[in-house]
Amino acid sequence: MYPKNLQRILLILIVVLYANFSFAQDAKxxxxxxxxxxxxxxxxxxxSQSLAFLFQALDLARNNGWDKQEFSALNNIxxxxxRLSEFGDALNYYLEGYTIAIKKLTPNEEILILNNIAIxxxxxxKYDQAKAYFKRVYTASKExxxxxTAGVAVINLGTLAVATNNITLAKSYYKxxxxxxxxxxxxxxxxxxxxxxxxxxxxxxxxxxxxEHLLANTKDLEYYHTGIELLIIISKSYLKEDxxxxxxxxxxxxxxxxxxxxxxxxxxxxxxxINKKKNRLDLALQYKDxxxxxxxxxxxxxxxxxxxxxxxxxxxxxxxxxxxxxxxKLVSERKIFYYVLLFIIIIVLFILWTARNLSLKLKQKxxxxxxxxxxxxxxxxxEKGESLLLEKQFNETQAxxxxxxxxxxxxxxxxxxxxxxxxxxxxxxxxxxxxxxxxLAVLPQVSKDDTLVSHxxxxxNHLKADNEWDNFITHFEEVNQGFLDxxxxxHPALTINDxxxxxxxxxxxxxxxxxxxxxxxxxxxRKRKERVLAKMNLPKETNxxxxxxxx
Numbered sequence: 246m247y248p249k250n251l252q253r254i255l256l257i258l259i260v261v262l263y264a265n266f267s268f269a270q271d272a273k274x275x276x277x278x279x280x281x282x283x284x285x286x287x288x289x290x291x292x293s294q295s296l297a298f299l300f301q302a303l304d305l306a307r308n309n310g311w312d313k314q315e316f317s318a319l320n321n322i323x324x325x326x327x328r329l330s331e332f333g334d335a336l337n338y339y340l341e342g343y344t345i346a347i348k349k350l351t352p353n354e355e356i357l358i359l360n361n362i363a364i365x366x367x368x369x370x371k372y373d374q375a376k377a378y379f380k381r382v383y384t385a386s387k388e389x390x391x392x393x394t395a396g397v398a399v400i401n402l403g404t405l406a407v408a409t410n411n412i413t414l415a416k417s418y419y420k421x422x423x424x425x426x427x428x429x430x431x432x433x434x435x436x437x438x439x440x441x442x443x444x445x446x447x448x449x450x451x452x453x454x455x456x457e458h459l460l461a462n463t464k465d466l467e468y469y470h471t472g473i474e475l476l477i478i479i480s481k482s483y484l485k486e487d488x489x490x491x492x493x494x495x496x497x498x499x500x501x502x503x504x505x506x507x508x509x510x511x512x513x514x515x516x517x518x519i520n521k522k523k524n525r526l527d528l529a530l531q532y533k534d535x536x537x538x539x540x541x542x543x544x545x546x547x548x549x550x551x552x553x554x555x556x557x558x559x560x561x562x563x564x565x566x567x568x569x570x571x572x573x574k575l576v577s578e579r580k581i582f583y584y585v586l587l588f589i590i591i592i593v594l595f596i597l598w599t600a601r602n603l604s605l606k607l608k609q610k611x612x613x614x615x616x617x618x619x620x621x622x623x624x625x626x627x628e629k630g631e632s633l634l635l636e637k638q639f640n641e642t643q644a645x646x647x648x649x650x651x652x653x654x655x656x657x658x659x660x661x662x663x664x665x666x667x668x669x670x671x672x673x674x675x676x677x678x679x680x681x682x683x684x685l686a687v688l689p690q691v692s693k694d695d696t697l698v699s700h701x702x703x704x705x706n707h708l709k710a711d712n713e714w715d716n717f718i719t720h721f722e723e724v725n726q727g728f729l730d731x732x733x734x735x736h737p738a739l740t741i742n743d744x745x746x747x748x749x750x751x752x753x754x755x756x757x758x759x760x761x762x763x764x765x766x767x768x769x770x771r772k773r774k775e776r777v778l779a780k781m782n783l784p785k786e787t788n789x790x791x792x793x794x795x796x
Contacts, residue, residue, distance in 0.1 A: 396425030449482035
């Protein structure tokens with residue numbers, strides 16, 4: 246009976262889990278579908294419909310913790326607002342998407358959103374911010390080894406430099422882009438940018454030849470209206486050279502391509518200028534009227550777009566209100582789901598309770614296993630306690646050793662101080678005797694006595710002798726065990742006089758005191774230090790005392 250009950254329980258749990266999993270998968274597929282529908286509507290300029298799809302997808306993604314879908318929804322919502330010229334709202338959604346990209350997604354998403362933010366700032370004519378973000382796109386692309394993306398970022402930097410009238414910098418950007426780019430359409434953009442720079446710098450022939458070459462050797466010129474831009478460069482170059490008929494010819498070729506109202510305004514402005522130079526004021530006035538007419542039409546279109554934006558905002562607010570109602574409905578449906586789930590759990594618990602009597606043997610085995618585990622745990626606890634005790638004893642031993650070491654160090658310092666005092670005392674005594682002998686030597690009655698002069702000379706030689714050195718070195722080695730061996734091992738070129746000088750330095754004696762003990766001048770003492778440093782292959786500015794204490 247027990248195995249059958251267990252099978253039923255497992256079957257119920259599997260059904261519940263599968264239902265939840267299937268629901269989650271369907272919801273994710275729905276979220277992706279909403280994002281795709283939002284993109285399609287965006288491409289068709291159906292902004293209110295696009296935003297409705299995308300906000301619905303955003304709610305689904307946030308409620309389920311789907312980072313990639315949330316990022317995609319935020320990015321496309323920002324693009325909707327950008328197209329509607331609502332730059333403030335667009336920036337807010339882009340920045341939300343950027344936060345998700347850097348924390349939870351790949352560098353590709355980070356590069357995409359950084360580029361969108363940069364373009365937005367460029368359209369707002371906030372050139373400093375735009376430049377900063379384009380450079381971040383460039384850096385991130387290089388780190389991710391996306392050279393073509395980095396090249397596009399450099400093209401944008403070049404366009405920005407042209408907008409700020411820094412043509413030389415723009416040229417350097419476009420040249421750098423040509424090294425990085427791999428896609429032909431992007432290469433054409435960079436070359437077109439270089440041609441425009443030459444035109445702005447006054448190199449009209451060079452600019453025109455570059456533009457004509459691109460027109461003749463490029464198949465697809467619809468990418469970013471490249472063909473129209475190249476024709477404008479050619480017509481402007483002819484205008485600057487006062488070849489007015491050629492300029493008019495190329496402007497008419499642009500009209501044949503049915504350009505946008507913004508381009509038509511530029512073309513009418515050029516035609517007005519051309520006819521003024523030809524003294525055809527009647528034609529100039531006609532083109533000026535056409536310019537005003539096109540500008541008025543463009544303003545009408547912008548007003549219609551403004552109306553469309555207001556309409557989108559109104560519809561979006563309606564959508565949000567409807568979303569709140571749907572959310573309330575969803576909460577109600579979730580409550581029902583949880584009640585059903587609770588009912589299923591109660592049934593499962595009841596089945597488990599009824600099967601309890603049949604599971605005594607398993608519980609007994611489990612109890613025995615638990616007891617064995619407890620015994621093992623107690624043994625492990627005992628071993629852990631012993632390990633802690635040993636660790637404590639080891640720490641106490643370490644502490645005692647450190648105290649002994651500190652005590653020995655203090656004793657060594659005391660002995661060194663005594664040894665220094667003794668050495669200084671001997672030095673002072675020798676100095677005093679030498680002064681007395683010097684004073685005696687200059688007395689007339691002494692200088693006439695050859696025997697006394699000989700004795701004084703012998704005493705002076707005795708003072709200069711090294712009789713105390715052996716005694717001093719013995720005491721020094723007792724106090725500073727191993728120091729002289731380490732010194733000789735590391736610097737075998739040192740003489741006995743060098744070692745004697747170094748020992749005084751190690752004891753902390755000043756230059757004056759060392760000079761007194763060695764019976765030399767302070768200048769000689771300083772020169773000796775330079776010679777010793779040279780023998781030890783140490784720089785002149787080395788602190789000899791610090792170096793010796795490190796041995």
